[in-house]
Amino acid sequence: MLADQLITVAVALGAALVLGGGPSEVAPAVAxxxxxxxxVTVTLAMVGCRVWEPRVLGQGAEEYRRLGRVLLTTMVFLALAAMALDTPALRPxxxxxVPVLAGGLIPARYLLRQALHRRRRRGECLLPVLAAGGAGALADLIDRTRREPHYGWRVEAVCLSTAPTAPLDGCVGEVGGVPVVGTVEDVAARVERGGYRVVALAPDPYWTPARVQRLAWQLEDSTAxxxxxxxLLEVTGPRLHVAPVFGLPLLRVSAPCLTGARRVVKNLVDCLLAAVLLVLTLPLLLVIALLVVVDSGGPVLYRQRRVGRHGRMFTMLKFRSMVVRADDQRAALVAANRGAGPLFKMRSDPRVTRLGAVLRRYSLDELPQLVNVLTGSMSLVGPRPPLPEEVACYDAAAHRRLMVKPGLTGLWQISGRSDLSWEESVRLDLRYVENWSLALDFVILWKTGWAVVRGQGAY
Structure with missing residues (x-):
């Protein structure tokens, strides 16, 4: 809140000093x-859009989405005021x-989020959680909180749906290294004694509507x-809607947004950004092309058939990072394959040239794929573009990756790339397909730069 207010005041006062009595001929008092x-408009919009709601701070794209609504609301209000008052003074x-304000607020949020995530990775700023339910679901929840500490949860105790075999005064076993402190019937009492901030109910037949409601009543006077x-762990964000129907709070899951106006906007943004990036990186592209020729001779570009949206084939472009006719040597290296699932990957592939190793580490070999984005066969953000032989091994779930265009980057790119297991790679791609939004795209693009610099999982 303090950062948002300081940035807003600084930008507003700076604009007043620049515009007051300047070329716009606006009196200082008016400015x-x-x-x-x-x-005042920005502050009220922030309150109305709930940008400071604790549950959206520090995670996901919703924080940035709400901030975008604030900026859009401010622009609309100022535009309406300009029309109503018939004054051109509001145009600047x-x-x-407002765009300058966006350039201050969004990076500030990102920097604050990174500082928070660093502390959470050190075990700080985490909410103590009491989880209750079945042992299998609890183990999965505990594993997720440890793999992704940036969400801010630390499961400190669990209550099982099955009765423990020892007295409830102390630890009666463990689930995933977390002590069992009782049964699900003891949750309210444990919260009162333990000071937990979150009570997470994992899936279990015990949790009937009546029992969940009774527990909610018991926790009303607590801080939990x-x-x-x-x-529905992989479906989040705007696809989930809670609405009362017949007096019951029903969770409505809408279909993923794969067509319509937002998809048109995504395509336009892809083409625009790809064109801009091609122009900006043109000198670098020419230098890399020259280095490829000098380093190993042969063609500059490597063309490979990949599977795009709805199974349509396209030719993906990359800077050649291997020796000429490297595909002919693949059969002899199958025994050394370390790729996940149907993928073929080697940490020290002898076919990779000296320059190619550098290009791969920093993903520079993928820059020509901007042409694929510009021609519409790929998107800037999306699932990893698969090979035909990989698609032949897909099950029904993995085939959902093909419902959208493959991407130059994606959740797989910012989450470990080649270090990911096949199952984790599929899960991330499906999460993107199920929960796609423009805000998520921009977050992924923002994080890709840091992932590329680190070079983790790139080989």
Whole structure:
């Protein structure tokens, strides 16, 4: 809240000093009045859009999505005010000040989030969680919280749906290294004594609607928030809607947004950004092309048939990072394959050239795929583009990857790349397909730069 307010005030006052009496011929008093109006509008929009709600801070794309609504609301309000008052003085504020404000607020949120994530990886700033339910579901929940500590949960105790075999005064066993402190019937009492901030109910037949409601009543006077897992762990964000029907709170799951206006916007953004990036990186592309020729001779580009959206084939472009006719040597290296599932990967592939190793580490060999994005066969963000032989091994779930265009980057790129298991790679791609949004795309693009610099999982 403090960062948002300081940035808003600084931008508004800076704009008043620049615009007041400047080329816009706005009186200083009017400029500072507009600065105050902008600050009040932004602050009220932040309150209305709930940008400071604790549950969205520090994780996911919803935090940035709400911040985007604030900026859009501010622009619309200033535009309506300009039309109502018939004054051109507001134009610089709409088309200049608000974009500058976005350039301050969004990076500040990102930096604060990174600082929070660093502390959470060290075991700090974590909410103590009491989890209750079946042992299998609890083990999965505990494993997820440890693999992704940036969400801010630490399961400190569990209550099982089956009765323990020892007295309840102390630890009666463990689930995933977390002590069992009782049964699900003891949850309310344990929360009162333990000071837990979150009570997570894992899927189990014990949790009937009446029991969940009774537990919610028992926790009303505590500081703990009750969270119920609806067994839809990979479906999140705008696809989930809770609505009362026949007096029951039903969870409605809408279909993934694969067509429509948002998809058109995504395609337009892809083409625009790909064109801009091609122009900006043109000198680098020419240098890399020259180095490929000098290093190993042969063609500069490597063309490979990949499977795109709805199974359509396309030719993917990359800078050649291996020796000429490297595909002919693949059969002799099958025994050394370390790829996940149907993927073929080697950490020290003898076919990779000296320059190719550098290009692969920093993903520079993939820059020509911007042409694929520009021609519409790929997207900037999406699932990894598969080979035909990989698709032949797909099960029904993995085939859902083909419902969207493959991407130059994606959740797999920022989550470990070739170090991922096949199952984890499929899970990440399916999570993207199920929960796609423009905000998620921008978050992935933002994180890709850091993933490329680190080079983790790139070989």
């Amino acid at each position: 500072f009045t507009l600065a105050g109006v902008t600050w 504020w709409i088309f200049g000040v 928030e009750m969270v119920v897992a609806p067994m």
